[in-house]
Amino acid sequence: MQTTLSEHARQLPRAEEAESILRSCVHCGFCNATCPTYQLLGDELDGPRGRIYLIKQVLEGNEVTQKTQQHLDRCLSCRNCETTCPSGVDYHNLLDIGRAVVDAAVPRPAGQRLLREGLRNVVPNPGRFKVLLNSGQALRALLPAPLQAKLPRRIEPARPRPVTRHERQVLMLEGCVQPSLSPNTNAAAARVLDRLGISVTAACEAGCCGAVDYHLDAQAAGLDRARRNIDAWWPSLENGAEAIVQTASGCGAFIKEYGHLLSADPDYAEKARKVSALAKDLVEILRDEPLEQLGVHSDQRLAFHCPCTLQHAQKLGGTVETVLTRLGFSLTPVPDSHLCCGSAGTYSLTQPELSRQLRDNKLNALESGHPDVIVTANIGCQSHLDGAGRTSVRHWIELIDAALP
Structure with missing residues (x-):
């Protein structure tokens, strides 16, 4: 796509990257065929091709409006379009660049600002989030139905973790909301890894991966969280930890971007590159291990929801x-498994109507094979799908842990 950036746009830190991405798009429209919001709304500007055109207009100096912002806000950042694109357009990075420019030019209404700032102040902070969750649980009966749906139906308590005893060691990102919403997930991962001769080393100083801030109009704050995590992990990496494991694919997708997002930071570029290279989703560790020695046995029928951050971002x-x-589990078929469930981080709160439609469509597909339970690989998808009150949704590692002899 031919493009000429405005003089103002050329001063942006990522101007060259934006121009390169824009020029790689041939406007074929294949991306619209797999875009969840385009399928729901049928509006060209609510598909990747239209959003690319809007960003192009913005970077060429055309007027930026609330309508522009709305169409960019409606994007789930699911990256399905990147999987589909024959030209390899790096859409999500272009979207991040475009959103930053638009958000700087278009003030949000007070309600939107309050919601986004509230989410940024609560979600990345495990302590605050736990207090809010416990308060919600206590007052559940008094809350309106949409808020009740955000609360977990049941919280599986964390079983004990094994002590660090193996020569092979990995770090594990604990996450910000997962310790409260699903405290047994990381504990289950530690127990399964221990059976395979791998110990999990704690890195308590590491916090939220930074994705919440980064995708809620606060990119600089998100990158500051990334730097703090790098500092927290670095001593263990120097001492031989072989990987940084995530059980939430959304966190993993963002950590794998640290190297790119901090590439211009002279103090962190090289460290960020190494951290991204060592960031592994839990399944990347398990797939290369002798799983048969676990002796897992289960006759449950599972439907697996593959999060967008696992299939489209992490490939x-x-x-x-x-x-x-x-491991012997029976998996049911899932139609349209490439489509997003509508969770998308905080999207279910900032775009609730679209999110609910996508959730219900996804549950219909997941339940079509009549599974006993639905499993997934991301806490956001898990809580979003389970909030519908239909088939129970859990993290896949918990099913493996429960089936250990």
């Missing part, structure tokens, strides 16, 4: 399914 679609099949 690990089919990997969890292969691991579960190797």
Whole structure:
């Protein structure tokens, strides 16, 4: 796509990157065929091709409006379009650049600002989030139905973790909301890894991966969180930790971007590159291990929801399914498994109507094979889908842990 950036746009730190991405798009429109919001709304500007055109207009100096902002806000950042694109357009990075320019030019209404600032102040902070969750649980009966749906139906308490005892060691990102919403997930991962001769080393100083801030109009704050995590992990990496494991694919996708997002930071570029290279989704560790020695046995029928951050961002679609099949689980077919469930981080709160439609469509597909339970690989998808009150949704590692002899 031919483009000429305005003089103002050329001063942006990522101007050259934006221009390169824009020029790689041939406007074929294949991306619209797999875009969840385009399928729901049928509006060209609510598909990747239209949003690319809007960003192009903005960077060429045309007027920026609330309508522009609305169409960019409606994007789930699911990156399905990147999987589909024959030209390899780096859409999500262009979207991040475009959103930053638009958000700087268009003040949000007070309600939107309050919601986004509230989310940024609560979600990345495990302590605050736990207090809010506990308060919600206590007052559940008094809350309106949409808020009740955001609360977990049940919280599986964390079983004890094994002590660090193996020569092979990995770090594990604890996450910000997962310790409260699903405290047994990381504990289950530690127990399964321990059975395979791998110990999990704690890095308590590491906090939220930074994605919440970064995708809620606060990119600089998100990158500051990334720097703090790098500092927290670095001593253990120097002492031989072989990987930084995530059980939430959304966090993993963002950590794998640290190297790119901090490439211009002279103090962190090299460290960020190494951290991104060592960031592994849990399934990347398990798939290469002798899983058969676990002796897992289960007759449950599972439907696996592959999060967008796992299949489109990390390119690990089919990997969890292969691991579960190797372990003897029975997997049901899932139509349109490439489509987003509508969780998308905080999207279910900032775009609730679209999010609910996508959730219900996804649950219909997941339940079509009549599974006993639905499993997934991201806490956001898990809580969003389970909030519908239909088939129970859990993290896949918990099913493996429960089936250990």
